[in-house]
Amino acid sequence: MSDDESATSSGKDQPASKQPNPTTQSFNAPRSGLPPFPPFDPITDSATVSQRWKKWIRRFENLLISLREFDSTIRRGLLLTYVGEATNDIFDILPDTGTTYESAVDSLTQYFTPRGNKDVAIFEFRELTQETNETLTAYYRRLKTKATDCEFANEDEEIKIQIIHKTRDPRLRKKALRESMDLKALLAHGTSLEITDQQAQRLENANTDLNALERNRQPSASQPRGAFNRRRKPPPDGKKTCRNCGGAFPHKDGMQNCPARGKSCHNCGKLGHFAKLCKSSSKSVKHITPLKTPDDRYLQDSDDNNCFTLKSTPNKSPETQIKIGHTPVKVLIDSGASVNIIHTEIFERIKSENNHIKLAKTNAKIRAYGTDSPIDLSGEFHTTIKSTHGQSIDATFYVTTAKSQCILGCESSTAFTNNIEHKQYCAARGSSYSEVAQAT
Numbered sequence: 164m165s166d167d168e169s170a171t172s173s174g175k176d177q178p179a180s181k182q183p184n185p186t187t188q189s190f191n192a193p194r195s196g197l198p199p200f201p202p203f204d205p206i207t208d209s210a211t212v213s214q215r216w217k218k219w220i221r222r223f224e225n226l227l228i229s230l231r232e233f234d235s236t237i238r239r240g241l242l243l244t245y246v247g248e249a250t251n252d253i254f255d256i257l258p259d260t261g262t263t264y265e266s267a268v269d270s271l272t273q274y275f276t277p278r279g280n281k282d283v284a285i286f287e288f289r290e291l292t293q294e295t296n297e298t299l300t301a302y303y304r305r306l307k308t309k310a311t312d313c314e315f316a317n318e319d320e321e322i323k324i325q326i327i328h329k330t331r332d333p334r335l336r337k338k339a340l341r342e343s344m345d346l347k348a349l350l351a352h353g354t355s356l357e358i359t360d361q362q363a364q365r366l367e368n369a370n371t372d373l374n375a376l377e378r379n380r381q382p383s384a385s386q387p388r389g390a391f392n393r394r395r396k397p398p399p400d401g402k403k404t405c406r407n408c409g410g411a412f413p414h415k416d417g418m419q420n421c422p423a424r425g426k427s428c429h430n431c432g433k434l435g436h437f438a439k440l441c442k443s444s445s446k447s448v449k450h451i452t453p454l455k456t457p458d459d460r461y462l463q464d465s466d467d468n469n470c471f472t473l474k475s476t477p478n479k480s481p482e483t484q485i486k487i488g489h490t491p492v493k494v495l496i497d498s499g500a501s502v503n504i505i506h507t508e509i510f511e512r513i514k515s516e517n518n519h520i521k522l523a524k525t526n527a528k529i530r531a532y533g534t535d536s537p538i539d540l541s542g543e544f545h546t547t548i549k550s551t552h553g554q555s556i557d558a559t560f561y562v563t564t565a566k567s568q569c570i571l572g573c574e575s576s577t578a579f580t581n582n583i584e585h586k587q588y589c590a591a592r593g594s595s596y597s598e599v600a601q602a603t
Contacts, residue, residue: 288310503561
């Protein structure tokens with residue numbers, strides 16, 4: 164063989180990399196300094212390897228676009244360079260991997276996507292629910308990732324149905340069932356609900372902090388001058404208490420769950436706080452709205468009435484004198500009581516002077532203020548009573564063994580429309596004359 168032939172033969176045996184291809188050079192392929200890119204991990208969490216591989220390929224193809232690499236051979240070389248040693252070991256044992264970038268990606272995709280898992284993927288997709296602190300956008304991303312293995316004919320429709328069924332926000336579900344919405348509109352409405360809730364919570368927390376600051380700075384009506392300068396000592400355990408109900412603060416789900424919300428104070432009559440935390444000037448009468456019964460004369464076993472045993476404050480009791488039959492009796496007017504009460508000793512005196520008055524058995528259940536158990540009753544009687552101005556009405560009285568003053572309830576006292584003392588009492592209902600106490 165001649166020297167020229169030997170040189171020619173040696174040139175043919177040289178690697179292709181030493182013979183530049185003008186066509187390849189036109190793509191501006193990078194020759195050095197390749198940008199970093201994380202390799203694919205096929206070993207960790209094999210249950211999600213299919214989803215992670217598809218996600219890695221999408222990110223890798225974005226890299227190829229930024230590198231302006233469009234030649235299939237170069238793209239294949241970059242794939243095997245960036246994919247990592249573990250994936251290269253798998254690729255080496257795969258059959259029919261071809262010579263192009265597309266064939267290499269298809270071979271790895273088939274390997275990482277087990278056959279026959281479509282039904283399992285759909286089952287797992289249907290089991291996905293929105294978690295407690297998960298936003299709608301994050302929930303959508305989980306559904307979108309899982310839906311890629313399900314091969315749905317209409318992926319957006321399936322995701323929309325899953326959100327409607329498994330969302331934790333009932334407002335979004337009702338909106339979607341009431342109106343025809345596509346996936347985009349559903350996500351937009353759900354996101355707006357979340358943003359509104361967050362803004363409302365921030366405003367509520369700000370108002371709560373502002374109210375607490377104002378209470379520390381300004382004295383209440385019941386505090387002496389200069390009392391607001393003395394700051395309230397924190398509780399020993401360091402926990403905050405609600406200024407309206409006295410319970411732990413903050414309340415779960417905000418102030419709308421405060422037990423005192425909408426409740427009437429027994430001290431000042433205002434809404435939103437309990438009497439034990441009332442800051443108004445203390446009053447001796449607690450105004451209670453009693454339960455109404457269809458007929459106080461005929462009470463069934465299930466009927467409950469309100470009765471208040473009162474210890475009168477000297478010279479301030481709204482008292483009047485009435486005649487029960489022929490017997491004069493001093494009674495305490497209580498517009499908060501729904502029944503009339505007579506003590507046993509008073510009834511015995513009335514009975515001795517009025518033979519027509521008879522004690523009958525009663526099934527009424529009457530509870531004193533602040534107690535859950537009914538007071539002891541001897542019975543009831545119905546009679547005609549007269550005011551000091553000669554006005555007569557029919558009334559039912561309940562006889563109790565509990566020591567208390569005789570009480571003329573709301574219905575009977577208001578019937579004496581010309582009773583001057585009662586008018587004065589009703590006009591002064593904003594001011595109290597007696598204190599409510601449990602029967603002893």
